[in-house]
Amino acid sequence: MIRTGNTKIRALIEAKKLLQEVGYNGFSFQHIADALQIKKSSMYVHFKSKEDLGKCLIEEQRASFTAWTKTIEVFAPDAQIGALFEIYQQFSADTKKLCPLSALGTDFNSLPKSMRPALSKLYTFCFAWLETIIKNGQDQHLFRKDKTPVELAKLVFAAGLGAQLCARLSNDPHQVRGIKQQILSILSVNQTVKKTARKTK
Numbered sequence: 200m201i202r203t204g205n206t207k208i209r210a211l212i213e214a215k216k217l218l219q220e221v222g223y224n225g226f227s228f229q230h231i232a233d234a235l236q237i238k239k240s241s242m243y244v245h246f247k248s249k250e251d252l253g254k255c256l257i258e259e260q261r262a263s264f265t266a267w268t269k270t271i272e273v274f275a276p277d278a279q280i281g282a283l284f285e286i287y288q289q290f291s292a293d294t295k296k297l298c299p300l301s302a303l304g305t306d307f308n309s310l311p312k313s314m315r316p317a318l319s320k321l322y323t324f325c326f327a328w329l330e331t332i333i334k335n336g337q338d339q340h341l342f343r344k345d346k347t348p349v350e351l352a353k354l355v356f357a358a359g360l361g362a363q364l365c366a367r368l369s370n371d372p373h374q375v376r377g378i379k380q381q382i383l384s385i386l387s388v389n390q391t392v393k394k395t396a397r398k399t400k
Contacts, residue, residue, distance in 0.1 A: 207245040209235055211259055214252055219296035223253060223306045250311040253303075257317045260299045261324060268328055276336030277383055280355060283329075284379035287363050291372035300325060301360045329356060333386070342386045351386060358382050 213234045217226035228242040228249060246252040271282050290296040303310065303318050310318065330352040336342035342351065362378040365371075 206235070206237065206241060210242060210245060210252070211255060214256060215259070215299060216296075218256060218299060218302050219290060220294055222302055224309060228252075250313060253311065253314045254317055256299065257303070257314065257321050261321050264321075264325060264328075275341065276332050276339060277341055277386070279332050280329075280336075280386070281379060281383060284359060284362070284375055284382070287359055288366075288372055288375035288379075291363055291366035291375050295367045295370070295372075297363045297367065298360075301363055304360070326352060326356060336386065340388055343388050354385070355382055 210231050213231045214226070217230060217234075228246075229239050232239040232242055242252075246255065267286070268279075271279050274282060287298060290298055296302075297305070300318075300321060303314075304322070307315065307318065330348045333342055333351045333355070334348040337344050337348065346354075358378055358381075362375045365378070366374045
């Protein structure tokens, strides 16, 4: 997780902010240097290239996401998924930001080739966490079991990433919370009960 301190860390903080606001291709070392009031050449002391910076951002995001998941381990599975959407909502309300994974994902085809496998691994890591949460929810009889954890995780992840884009395009960050409630309703074991009841009528 990023902590305030030296120039490298300050540069990573500013780069993450720019990434979430304008995307990987929307900023340069000069933008970061101007924000930090340092010379552009100082950036090369800490990063060989913007590509190197990009890989550092991916590593930082994995560490940040891991630390965040530990803070909500005591939550019930549905509350953990709700907390994920709350993070998305906070980003959306803050200058229409996207989460780092989504921000990098939108630029995937134009990213440097060395960054693409690292980003795919970050996606796989986050997806595996979500799949585990859904499996726990099914084991605790909170989530429906007519779909596999993988199927439901795909649905939740797609909704979460898409919700951020909807919020940005509509200028309405509250959409994220509305989509969160819909997703939790879809996941609920009560949905399966309702379907079964309709079939028996």
